Amino acid sequence: MSQKIKEKKKSGFMEDTAYQYGFSDPEDYVIKFKKGLSKKVVEKISKLKNEPTWMLQNRLRAYDIFLSKSMPKWGGNLDDIDFNNIYYYLKPTPKESKTWEEVPKNIKKTFDRLGIPKAEQDYLAGVKTQYDSELVYGSVKKELEDKGVIFMGTDEGLLKYPEIFKQYFGTVIPSADNKFAALNTAVWSGGSFVYVPKGVKVDLPLQAYFRINAKNIGQFERTLIIAEENSFVNYVEGCTAPVYTSDSLHSAVVEIIVKKNARVRYTTIQNWSSNVYNLVTKRAFAYENSVMEWVDGNIGSKVTMKYPSVYLMGKGAKGEVLSLAYAGDGQHQDTGGKFMHLAPNTSSKMISKSISKGSGRASYRGMVKIAKNARNSKSNVECDALLINKNSRTDTYPFIKNDNNSSKVGHEASVSKVDDEQLFYLMSRGLTKEQASALIISGFIEPIVKLLPMEYAAELNKLIELEMEGSVG
Amino acid sequence: MLVIKDLHVSRDNKKILRGISLKVNKGEVHALMGPNGSGKSTLANAVSGSPLIKITKGSILLNDKNIKNLDVDARSKLGLFMAFQYPVEVSGVPMLQFLKLIYENKFNTKITPGKFLMLLNAEAEKLHVSKDLIHRYLNEGFSGGEKKKVEILQMSVLKPYFSILDETDSGLDISSLKIVANGVDRIRRETEMGVIVITHYSRILDYLKPDYVHVLKNGKIVKSGGLDVAEELEKTGYEAVSS
Numbered sequence: 001m002s003q004k005i006k007e008k009k010k011s012g013f014m015e016d017t018a019y020q021y022g023f024s025d026p027e028d029y030v031i032k033f034k035k036g037l038s039k040k041v042v043e044k045i046s047k048l049k050n051e052p053t054w055m056l057q058n059r060l061r062a063y064d065i066f067l068s069k070s071m072p073k074w075g076g077n078l079d080d081i082d083f084n085n086i087y088y089y090l091k092p093t094p095k096e097s098k099t100w101e102e103v104p105k106n107i108k109k110t111f112d113r114l115g116i117p118k119a120e121q122d123y124l125a126g127v128k129t130q131y132d133s134e135l136v137y138g139s140v141k142k143e144l145e146d147k148g149v150i151f152m153g154t155d156e157g158l159l160k161y162p163e164i165f166k167q168y169f170g171t172v173i174p175s176a177d178n179k180f181a182a183l184n185t186a187v188w189s190g191g192s193f194v195y196v197p198k199g200v201k202v203d204l205p206l207q208a209y210f211r212i213n214a215k216n217i218g219q220f221e222r223t224l225i226i227a228e229e230n231s232f233v234n235y236v237e238g239c240t241a242p243v244y245t246s247d248s249l250h251s252a253v254v255e256i257i258v259k260k261n262a263r264v265r266y267t268t269i270q271n272w273s274s275n276v277y278n279l280v281t282k283r284a285f286a287y288e289n290s291v292m293e294w295v296d297g298n299i300g301s302k303v304t305m306k307y308p309s310v311y312l313m314g315k316g317a318k319g320e321v322l323s324l325a326y327a328g329d330g331q332h333q334d335t336g337g338k339f340m341h342l343a344p345n346t347s348s349k350m351i352s353k354s355i356s357k358g359s360g361r362a363s364y365r366g367m368v369k370i371a372k373n374a375r376n377s378k379s380n381v382e383c384d385a386l387l388i389n390k391n392s393r394t395d396t397y398p399f400i401k402n403d404n405n406s407s408k409v410g411h412e413a414s415v416s417k418v419d420d421e422q423l424f425y426l427m428s429r430g431l432t433k434e435q436a437s438a439l440i441i442s443g444f445i446e447p448i449v450k451l452l453p454m455e456y457a458a459e460l461n462k463l464i465e466l467e468m469e470g471s472v473g
Numbered sequence: 474m475l476v477i478k479d480l481h482v483s484r485d486n487k488k489i490l491r492g493i494s495l496k497v498n499k500g501e502v503h504a505l506m507g508p509n510g511s512g513k514s515t516l517a518n519a520v521s522g523s524p525l526i527k528i529t530k531g532s533i534l535l536n537d538k539n540i541k542n543l544d545v546d547a548r549s550k551l552g553l554f555m556a557f558q559y560p561v562e563v564s565g566v567p568m569l570q571f572l573k574l575i576y577e578n579k580f581n582t583k584i585t586p587g588k589f590l591m592l593l594n595a596e597a598e599k600l601h602v603s604k605d606l607i608h609r610y611l612n613e614g615f616s617g618g619e620k621k622k623v624e625i626l627q628m629s630v631l632k633p634y635f636s637i638l639d640e641t642d643s644g645l646d647i648s649s650l651k652i653v654a655n656g657v658d659r660i661r662r663e664t665e666m667g668v669i670v671i672t673h674y675s676r677i678l679d680y681l682k683p684d685y686v687h688v689l690k691n692g693k694i695v696k697s698g699g700l701d702v703a704e705e706l707e708k709t710g711y712e713a714v715s716s
Contacts, residue, residue, distance in 0.1 A: 424524065424561075425560070427544070428546075428557075431546055431575065433544075439574070
């Protein structure tokens with residue numbers, strides 16, 4: 001993160017003053033609901049946002065579905081989630097936010113070691129809650145607008161482009177998909193709306209320039225991306241640095257529509273603090289000859305359940321999920337991906353790399369379904385797990401269903417430990433055991449890290465180095 | 474100066490070395506020869522600090538400091554280097570990044586990637602290590618010869634005080650052997666490093682010109698002398714050498 005800022009300073013893109021004043025004054029109203037969820041709360045959220053009636057109806061239907069659905073019986077242990085002890089809408093002001101003293105020591109230390117500027121530290125730790133990127137990133141926005149690209153908060157998008165929302169919202173992930181998708185649909189707030197017109201290629205990774213933006217980090221984000229024919233966009237969200245939040249539930253929904261010959265890459269790095277349940281539904285519809293790539297990195301949280309999926313709807317469509325999970329002490333990362341082959345000549349690829357440290361547990365959960373009519377399709381799944389300590393755990397839950405004999409499905413899985421011979425070799429060059437382990441681990445995840453924007457990759461490697469300190473016996 | 478005194482070593486509870494004493498002065502080259510299983514590699518691993526090896530008796534002094542209880546990384550930091558007989562592949566670790574890391578770590582300094590690349594390219598050129606190798610993952614998919622050359626490239630980056638070459642010559646063709654041996658000799662002259670070279674063949678010794686040749690058999694040095702010992706071995710084999 002810091003590198004990016006420095007880079008831009010050099011290019012004159014961002015002046016010191018702009019950065020200094022990049023924080024806007026807090027908005028002058030305070031809205032805080034009571035804890036707990038009810039029909040009233042849902043109505044209030046919709047009213048506050050001035051939403052069209054159809055969205056309110058949509059929310060209310062979703063609320064009923066949420067109530068009727070039971071909790072998932074598989075995946076991580078969600079017993080401790082108390083839906084009545086959660087704020088469903090919160091627009092915090094600095095008055096309500098934490099003080100720096102309340103932020104846990106280890107998180108502060110990590111910030112320092114990663115070299116994150118104080119201003120960003122404040123934001124990430126929840127000490128500052130507003131960070132208006134408009135001033136800082138205004139020129140990038142202008143460039144996008146000139147191309148006809150829409151990129152804004154989902155709340156704003158709904159009000160400005162109701163027709164687009166009516167057409168697409170909830171079509172990829174209907175409320176009834178699962179309990180948490182229903183919850184999100186009922187109470188969603190924030191998230192990003194991206195619309196890329198026909199033939200437009202957005203060269204710079206979108207969110208990389210906007211990645212500090214209060215509107216995009218929220219509990220119940222809702223993101224909608226539409227890539228018209230022959231377009232391209234690379235969307236990056238999240239943060240390698242730990243995001244400290246006292247909210248215990250993060251439940252987002254991401255819907256993506258990739259039209260004929262278009263290509264979308266969606267990159268996420270999440271590093272929620274270890275009290276957070278991170279339960280996210282992500283799905284893309286990929287039409288004829290289009291390409292959808294998910295790059296999904298999960299480092300933080302208490303329990304993550306996330307399986308980015310691609311529905312290959314048109315012939316020749318390609319789907320890819322590159323999943324990276326790091327399960328530290330007490331963490332459970334239940335991640336993977338899902339491919340539904342629904343047209344001929346479609347292909348999918350899954351690469352999953354997980355690391356378990358201490359009592360951490362990383363589970364791969366994947367599903368590949370090839371429909372009867374999806375002739376000559378192929379799917380390849382590769383999942384590799386690395387265990388750091390004796391009590392670390394990994395498991396694999398692959399589900400494969402192939403309904404025609406002209407299609408091929410491959411699955412490979414491996415579990416490994418940090419290799420003693422590699423350790424000896426690297427240490428014989430003067431590296432400590434921790435340095436050598438970190439190097440082996442960063443090598444293990446390199447196939448995924450190399451796809452990340454540079455500053456994310458650098459931070460991720462540094463983070464792993466920090467995680468390894470004092471952890472290798 | 475490296476001094477090994479009455480070194481007894483076990484591996485997997487098996488006695489391998491039974492009292493080795495050796496003194497290698499600054500800038501000297503000592504060759505260590507001997508039949509398979511005589512303990513040559515075990516000696517190299519004992520000196521460099523392999524955790525698989527247990528020293529049951531004796532001492533290893535590097536510059537008068539007993540290093541036998543130090544971890545392998547601490548020994549490296551004191552200036553010890555081993556060129557591995559079988560260099561290990563480390564997938565996903567770009568060689569450039571690795572070499573920069575060990576350089577900065579050894580000399581306790583920071584260097585810009587551009588500056589380091591210049592420094593590295595100069596060394597790589599001398600060792601005929603192709604530039605694209607530097608941008609690949611550490612040893613991954615390298616040919617046997619490339620791996621051995623890269624060991625010496627690492628040596629040239631770390632500028633050790635003392636090096637052990639564990640059968641660095643095996644698997645090298647004649648021209649590569651010459652390049653590698655000359656590389657070692659150049660570093661030795663630059664830094665006055667002491668060298669132990671473990672080998673089965675006298676060819677590498679033609680280039681490295683050892684001051685002493687030792688013959689190891691059943692965990693003991695059974696003969697020491699000049700280059701003539703190696704020449705004699707080449708003719709008569711190890712059978713003729715007895716303790």
